[in-house]
Amino acid sequence: MSTDVILRGRIVTGSMDVPDGIVAFDGGVITYAGPASGLAGLGLDVGKGAGTDGTLPEAAGRILMPGLVDVHCHGALGSDFSEGSAEGARSAARYLHSRGTTTLLASLVTGSPENLVRNLTVLRDLADDGLIAGSHLEGPFLASGQCGAHDPTLLCGPDAGLLAHLFEAAGSSLASMTLAAELPGAAAMVDMLTARGIIPSLGHTAADHGTAVSFLEQAAAGLAGPGNSTGRVRPTVTHLFNAMPSLHHRSPGPVAASISAAHAGNAVVELIADGVHLAPETVKMVFELVGAENIALVTDSMAATGLQDGQYRLGTLAVTVDQGVARVDTTGAIAGGTATLLDVVRSTVAAGVPLQDAVRAATAVPASVLGLAPQVGDLHAGMRADVVIVDRDLHLAGVMRRGQWVTPPDQWVTPLE
Structure with a gap:
């Protein structure tokens, strides 16, 4: 040998x-x-x-x-994947590689249709060059009341024509898209995505429990269809708990629906276990409830990752990072993360999750979500x-x-x- x-x-x-x-x-x-x-x-x-x-x-x-796999990150080292700079996007990807994230999806926040097309075209070239595994659209079909760090003036309802235009710009590089399940026309978007093997991800949503359940069931059934040859077989939940209503005993909402689907192995929930987005006890609880095989640790990293506190941008929004916590200047909403995925693994272990489980959720599970398990x-x-x-x-x-x-x-x- x-x-x-x-x-x-x-x-x-x-x-x-x-x-x-x-x-x-x-x-x-x-x-x-x-x-x-x-x-x-x-x-x-x-x-x-x-x-x-x-x-x-x-x-x-x-x-x-194994090299870590991040299915949700927006940038690093001063560059935002949503700014449309090929040089900046390459710099961010290479920095993340150097910190242990050897496979990643480049995530885009909500933007104008023109900017989304531009950014997807840039990321398509990065995917062709092997720097990223593809792109992730986080928006624009999101709930205005759960917009988080997305510009609410740029959100819109599900639009088949716009989605087809975005497909054309991205080619085969688009791997995932976050949707609010309760928006009129969301079900049609799920069908359009799964027909191409693109992962529908439930997120930035105020859906009731039944609507969230139906969304995840439809997405799973669509990905299981005979026309999907991508190896992507499970829908995801975009940063569980964040940008969705809290679990209530009389109104379980999308949190309960997501945990149930993950427990059954029919969905994968993202956790931003960076010590900012979630309490350590919450992270440990989710691992105990659904199992590491149904969790993808993510960073939701933004341009400040790898740099000092200061002023940054996420999409169109001004963001201030103070003591490593990024917040939108106008609303105070958390604006992504500043940790690397290895930092998230370390925080997850510190929360009481066994190392092997934390590693699995940062490697094998997201690789399987992307249909890349035979390779990474x-x-x-x-x-x-x-x-x-x-x-x-x-x-x-x-x-x-x-x-x-x-x-x-x-x-x-x-x-x-």
């Missing part, structure tokens, strides 16, 4: 937790991932580039995880060589994406000549 790089450490993925493991790569593809004891049967010359005694260094507290989201032979190296405290120590180091590690990597 040919191999050009091997890593040793504790392997933690959604499918395994190996205290002393090896991950080997060749040409951007994983050739082996498993116990270090299995190296003997691989035909590798472990003496080349290894320790002075001819053996590979021991794990020494490092953890090897785990560490198995034949999968893409995306790996994140962290220390015991889950702080970043190295990132490999598609077999290339985007954040070079230290002595923890052992190259084989």
Whole structure:
């Protein structure tokens, strides 16, 4: 077996937790991932580039995880995917790669039809170049009373003509779209999306329980249809709890509908578990109620991610970031997140969620949502060589994406000549 790089450490993925493991790569593809004891049967010359005694260094507290997968992020490093700058979008994507998010959807906030077309065209090029896995439209078909950090003057009702125009601009790169289920015409939008294998995501909604249930059932049935070859089979819920009515014992609303659907395995709920959007106790409760296999950890990251407090923009809105919390200047609404997905994993573990569950919700589950599970989201032979190296405290120590180091590690990597 040919191999050009091997890593040793504790392997933690959604499918395994190996205290002393090896991950080997060749040409951007994983050739082996498993116990270090299995190296003997691989035909590798472990003496080349290894320790002075001819053996590979021991794990020494490092953890090897799959590259993280974020299905909801708006930008980073001063750039917003909604600003229409190809250079800025590329810079944001590359920064997120360097912080461990090796696969991502670029999310767009609500904008004018002209700007949405422009932005989708830019993101289509990024997807063609492999920098992003596709785009996510968060709007404009959202409830005005739950607009959050979306410009309420740009929201509109479901419009088949506009959606067809957006399809044309995005091509096959559009992967997901957030909708308010209660809007007149929303059901027709669900059918248009699922016919193309695009994920309907329930969010920014004031729907009652029955309407939310019907939306998720229709979306799941549509994605299960014979014409969908994308591998995307489950609808999602855009940042559960945020931008929707709180759960009430006499008015359960979209929160209860979403939790029930996720518990049954018929939907995946997004959680922004960054310590700002949700209380740690809430995060832990959702993991206990629906299981890690039905949760996608997300960042909802905006332009301030990776930068200091200050003044920024999200779409058309002015945003102030203070102590890492982004808020719309005019309303005080939380305006996305400033954490990376690795930060979210760390916060999730701090909330009491087992590490393997947190990793699964940041890798395998969102990869399966996107229909990319055969390629990313785990560490198995034949999968893409995306790996994140962290220390015991889950702080970043190295990132490999598609077999290339985007954040070079230290002595923890052992190259084989």
